Amino acid sequence: MTTHEHPRAGLRVVGGGLPLLQVDNVSLEYRTPDRVVRATHRVSFDVHAADRFVLLGPSGCGKSTLLKAVAGFVPPAEGEIRLDGQRVRAPGPDRIVVFQEFDQLPPWKTVRQNVMFPLQRARGLSRAEASDTAMHFLDKVGLAGFADAYPHTLSGGMKQRVAIARALAMRPKVLLMDEPFAALDALTRRRMQEELLALWEDASFTLLFVTHSIEEALVVGSRILLLSPHPGRVRAELNSHQFSLASQGSAEFQHAAQRIHRTLFEEPEQAAPAATPQSRRATHTH
Incomplete structure (x- = not known):
């Protein structure tokens, strides 16, 4: 050593x-x-x-x-x-990035759909699997109760928590965060x-x-x-x-x-x- x-x-x-x-x-x-x-x-x-x-x-x-x-x-x-x-x-x-900007979530998707989308597209999960995984990580960041809300109804901190949940749900080898709380x-x-x-x-x-x-x-x-x-x-x-x-x-x-x-x-x-x-x-x- x-x-x-x-x-x-x-x-x-x-x-x-x-x-x-x-x-x-x-x-x-x-x-x-x-x-x-x-x-x-x-x-x-x-x-x-x-x-x-x-x-x-x-x-x-x-x-x-x-x-x-x-x-x-x-x-x-x-x-x-x-x-x-x-x-x-x-x-x-x-390698998944969480940026500083709050508007990194597509506004036409609910919180749950925002987390599900990359799981289905990049990981090939079924809709049911993606939904279960999304809810697991939304629960981890304390937002399971907001799963069906849209991003414009959330505070800046809540939007960042959704972005973190979405990133962790992908189980990347490295989570990249660019001044996410600035x-x-x-x-x-x-x-x-x-x-x-x-x-x-x-x-x-x-x-x-x-x-x-x-x-x-x-x-x-x-x-x-x-x-x-x-x-x-x-x-x-x-x-x-x-x-x-x-x-x-x-x-x-x-x-x-x-x-x-x-x-x-x-x-x-x-x-x-x-x-x-x-x-x-x-x-x-x-």
């Missing part, structure tokens, strides 16, 4: 075992009318089964673009993304974080989660990758499984948040050297 420590972050990464998801020296680019812009530069990290892995960084660091690349929507300009050892080349039902008010956001962690405790799925909130990253994540401002490069990777919603007011939590802030926003010439791709290959421990 090996450990790697970033001198500024002050938190260890511990490892052993084979990764489920590998992002290997991935650079991502997008075109503007005038030029090609590099969003990330040679980013490497591993995600293990049952990880709650968070991509954390300031706006414009390419974290959402990285998530889309893992989903198969954006091809790398260089490097490779592998899931279970197979190169990711296109979207697939083994547009919610503070109380609803905290409740959604609680519910997400409770779902993870129940189902132990693998999560790749994007946020720009240091506090949310510490609460939601078991491991966190820190990305520098544009273009996104790896600043550090650290363990955060010791934190929870209950520890937010603790001195240890605040100290970790301050250290992460300094690591993210220090000037490049002052920053500690980034880990090599080999040293960034952190592995999972329970």
Whole structure:
């Protein structure tokens, strides 16, 4: 078993075992009318089964673009993304995305139908099987009583819970969440974080989660990758499984948040050297 420590972050990464998801020296680019812009530069990290892995960084660091690349929507300009050892080349039902926007549910379908639809189309379940599965996961997110409601009658938090139920019902290898709670008010956001962690405790799925909130990253994540401002490069990777919603007011939590802030926003010439791709290959421990 090996450990790697970033001198500024002050938190260890511990490892052993084979990764489920590998992002290997991935650079991502997008075109503007005038030029090609590099969003990330040679980013490497591993995600293990049952990880709650968070991509954390300031706006414009390419974290959402990285998530889309893992989903198969954006091809790398260089490097490779592998899931279970197979190169990711296109979207697939083994990677389901929950976006920030509330309007990701077709408004003409009921809550139950929204969850059933991909089960029938992508998984080939019968109508009865899809309905049973949909109700199981709607119950998990506390919305079984709203199965026949339409999305326009739901609050923003409820719509996100339907989107999470729909994603989990597909039983993806990796659940991808792109700042899913950013547009919610503070109380609803905290409740959604609680519910997400409770779902993870129940189902132990693998999560790749994007946020720009240091506090949310510490609460939601078991491991966190820190990305520098544009273009996104790896600043550090650290363990955060010791934190929870209950520890937010603790001195240890605040100290970790301050250290992460300094690591993210220090000037490049002052920053500690980034880990090599080999040293960034952190592995999972329970």
